[in-house]
Amino acid sequence: MMQNRKIAVVIPAFKVADRIEEVISRIPKAVDLIFVVDDCSPDGLAAVVQKAGDPRLALLRNEANQGVGGATVTGMKAALSAGADVIVKCDGDGQMDPRYIPQLLEPVLKGHADHAKGCRFHHGDALRTMPKWRFLGNIGLTFLTKAASGYWHTMDPVNGFFATRAGTLSRLPLAKLSRRFFFESDLLIRLNVVEARVADVPFPACYRDEESSLSVGKALWSFPPRLFIGLVRRIFWRYLFYSVSPVAVFGVLGLFLFCSGLAFGLGQWITHALQGAVTPGGTVMIAALPMILGFQLMLQAVALDIQNTPRPGGPASHHSVDGNLAGGAGMAETGSALASEEAAESAEYVEPLARLADRSSS
Numbered sequence: 001m002m003q004n005r006k007i008a009v010v011i012p013a014f015k016v017a018d019r020i021e022e023v024i025s026r027i028p029k030a031v032d033l034i035f036v037v038d039d040c041s042p043d044g045l046a047a048v049v050q051k052a053g054d055p056r057l058a059l060l061r062n063e064a065n066q067g068v069g070g071a072t073v074t075g076m077k078a079a080l081s082a083g084a085d086v087i088v089k090c091d092g093d094g095q096m097d098p099r100y101i102p103q104l105l106e107p108v109l110k111g112h113a114d115h116a117k118g119c120r121f122h123h124g125d126a127l128r129t130m131p132k133w134r135f136l137g138n139i140g141l142t143f144l145t146k147a148a149s150g151y152w153h154t155m156d157p158v159n160g161f162f163a164t165r166a167g168t169l170s171r172l173p174l175a176k177l178s179r180r181f182f183f184e185s186d187l188l189i190r191l192n193v194v195e196a197r198v199a200d201v202p203f204p205a206c207y208r209d210e211e212s213s214l215s216v217g218k219a220l221w222s223f224p225p226r227l228f229i230g231l232v233r234r235i236f237w238r239y240l241f242y243s244v245s246p247v248a249v250f251g252v253l254g255l256f257l258f259c260s261g262l263a264f265g266l267g268q269w270i271t272h273a274l275q276g277a278v279t280p281g282g283t284v285m286i287a288a289l290p291m292i293l294g295f296q297l298m299l300q301a302v303a304l305d306i307q308n309t310p311r312p313g314g315p316a317s318h319h320s321v322d323g324n325l326a327g328g329a330g331m332a333e334t335g336s337a338l339a340s341e342e343a344a345e346s347a348e349y350v351e352p353l354a355r356l357a358d359r360s361s362s
Contacts (some may be wrong), residue, residue, distance in 0.1 A: 001032055002102070003109045008033040009101070010075030012068050013092035017043040023090070024052050026098040035060055035078050036092070039071040055187035068160070069183025073174050080166055088163045096161040104163045113199035113312045114168040115191055117154070118161035120204065141185075141223055148227035149188035150234060151198050152306045160184050161203070168196050189230040192239045192310070199312035215336055236243040236320025247304045261290035 001007065010033050020036065027034060038061045049059045049078045062193045079087045086108055096118060107113040107135050121128055134253055138158060145157040162184075171194045178186040191198060214242050239248035264288030 002030045002105060005085040005109060006032045006083060007086050007088065007101075007105065008035060008079035008082065009088045009090055009098070010072055011036045011090055011092045012039060012071030012075065012077055013037060013045055013049075014039040014041045014065070014068075014071070015040065015043050016092040016094075017045040017048045019094045020045060020092045021048055021052055023092055023094055023098060024049070024054055024057065027054075027056075027090075028101055029101065031088075031101065032056060033079060033082055033084060034058065035075040037075045039067070039070040040065040040292060067180035067183070069177055069186070073177055075178075076169060076174060082170065085166050086163055087166060087169060089160060091160055097203065100161075100201075102165075103203065104161065104201050107199040107201065108165060109310055111316070112197070114196035114310075114316065115162060115164045116199045116201050117156070117163075118159045118203045119154070119156040119200040120159060121155045137220060140220060144224060144227050145185045145188065147302075148231040148234070149185065149187055150192040150305055150309055152309055153311060154188075154198060154200055154282075156200065157188055158184050164196075168194065178226075182223065185223065188232060189234050192234055193323035195238070195310045197310045197312050197314055197316065199210075245304075245308075247301050247308065250297045250304070251256065251301035254294040254299075254301060256294070257290040258294030258298065258336060261287050261292075261294065265291070286310050330335075 009027055009028065011020070011023065011034070013036050018078060024036070034054060034057045036057065037058050038046050038049070038059060040062055046059060046061065046127055049057065058078070060078055062071060062074055066074070066090075074085055075089075086105060088101055088104065090098055090101070100118070104116050104118060107116045115311075141158050142156065146152050146154065149157060151157060160183075168191070172187075172190050177190070188198070235248055235251060239245035239251075265284070268283050268287065272283075311325065319336070
């Protein structure tokens with residue numbers, strides 16, 4: 001335990017049999033529970049994990065491959081049902097050094113953040129070891145994810161090394177989270193809806209000779225549409241459903257004016273071009289004015305969204321407060337109860353969770 005809080009680490013694992021034992025061995029002793037999720041790995045991963053001999057360890061098996069997101073959700077549900085107060089996600093390929101878990105947990109345990117995530121961009125030396133195309137792809141996805149999630153202050157939003165309060169996770173629709181590589185971005189978008197405070201924790205990434213399962217080209221092609229859908233969903237739930245905010249009003253009105261002016265202007269330009277005539281200046285201004293006004297309104301919406309970003313150290317939102325960590329009622333226990341049935345159905349337990357939890361508390 002750390003500061004009297006039960007800590008669980010979730011490791012989604014697929015084709016990492018040659019590295020998973022090293023990752024497990026580096027997990028600090030203060031961690032109470034370790035859930036390795038075998039996502040139908042074909043390389044004998046389960047046998048390697050079972051031989052690790054760590055008493056904190058439980059091996060979960062997905063019946064079908066669900067991707068990194070699906071495997072992580074399986075582990076999260078198991079951790080919630082085991083009564084964890086904070087849940088850490090760490091990949092099994094060794095790129096994220098588990099020895100940084102105490103630093104990752106610090107802002108969460110101190111109550112400064114509801115979700116703390118690693119940030120690779122603070123370490124220039126380590127960044128030079130990142131493959132060039134992966135680095136460029138991360139820069140592009142970082143900007144798009146900032147806009148979609150609303151966490152403009154985060155530098156590495158697609159990083160998969162994070163720690164989250166159990167009470168915050170219990171507020172999220174875990175079953176609806178993206179199952180594949182869009183998982184981290186989808187999680188951030190949904191965290192913003194419940195106004196969770198997100199903190200960056202610098203740590204160096206370790207890139208070896210592994211090959212990423214996600215190509216840069218595929219990510220840059222498939223992520224933007226999903227990020228746009230996530231942006232629309234976030235604005236609706238946070239700025240319209242829970243409370244009507246100028247962010248939604250300015251954004252929707254600005255987008256309408258801009259698109260209306262653009263459509264009118266293009267229509268007039270095409271019409272006059274077909275007639276061989278020059279578009280009158282007055283017509284151009286009629287098209288330009290709503291576009292300019294709409295653009296200004298959208299800029300104002302972005303500025304207000306940045307201003308409303310839940311930041312580390314700020315007051316905790318009633319949507320994301322973890323009762324165990326904040327000193328109130330046991331919200332995490334409620335989340336555990338809701339997740340326990342789903343966890344039992346989605347994975348096969350090598351070791352009963354109840355026995356594992358009893359051993360960790362003794």
